[in-house]
Amino acid sequence: MRAETFRAIDGLDLAPEHRALLQPGEAKQDSHGNVHHLPRFFYEIASWDEARDIRLTPHFTVAELMMVDCREADVLLREFPHYVPCAILLLARFLEDFRREVDGPVFVSANGGYRSPAHQIGEGKSVHAWATAADIYRIGDTFLDDAKSIERYGAIAASLSPAVFVRTFGSGLGQTDDHLHLDIGFVTLTPRGCGEAH
Numbered sequence: 001m002r003a004e005t006f007r008a009i010d011g012l013d014l015a016p017e018h019r020a021l022l023q024p025g026e027a028k029q030d031s032h033g034n035v036h037h038l039p040r041f042f043y044e045i046a047s048w049d050e051a052r053d054i055r056l057t058p059h060f061t062v063a064e065l066m067m068v069d070c071r072e073a074d075v076l077l078r079e080f081p082h083y084v085p086c087a088i089l090l091l092a093r094f095l096e097d098f099r100r101e102v103d104g105p106v107f108v109s110a111n112g113g114y115r116s117p118a119h120q121i122g123e124g125k126s127v128h129a130w131a132t133a134a135d136i137y138r139i140g141d142t143f144l145d146d147a148k149s150i151e152r153y154g155a156i157a158a159s160l161s162p163a164v165f166v167r168t169f170g171s172g173l174g175q176t177d178d179h180l181h182l183d184i185g186f187v188t189l190t191p192r193g194c195g196e197a198h
């Protein structure tokens with residue numbers, strides 16, 4: 001299945017339970033004190049089968065970028081449909097470019113793609129809640145768990161575009177030592193046919 005068959009929905013039209021968890025369009029303050037508005041428009045994913053079936057790009061399915069564990073809110077973890085912010089298409093495109101540059105399979109960890117603002121990691125302060133970030137733990141046969149691999153692949157990711165940010169290696173605040181975090185910032189996407197009048 002191709003990404004063009006996605007159903008885009010306005011998060012403000014969701015039932016109260018989902019609106020409370022996904023907080024579409026709501027303002028969130030990040031750890032630097034900057035305020036960003038959470039994504040408002042989502043693609044609706046009917047099942048895990050569909051998630052594994054939908055290719056965002058030739059090498060990335062939506063399932064790979066929405067895998068979470070029990071730290072996600074129960075309703076969002078167990079019930080379908082699932083909702084993923086539309087900007088996930090842009091993330092996948094950058095990951096596809098990255099895969100081409102590194103010339104090997106790129107593995108995104110569980111909780112390492114889209115996490116809702118209700119997820120216990122980040123709680124909406126993290127760019128992962130925009131579906132514009134990926135935590136990569138392995139490339140080909142190389143596990144990204146030391147300075148050499150994280151810095152090497154981080155430099156390749158950062159060279160793709162000024163839009164790409166990678167966390168530096170280390171155990172300090174905002175650093176990583178067991179994966180490569182890359183993101184393209186707090187990007188939101190309004191699909192054709194969706195309005196922002198209200």
Ligand SMILES: [Zn+2]
Pocket residue numbers: 128133134135181182
């Ligand atoms: Zn991350």
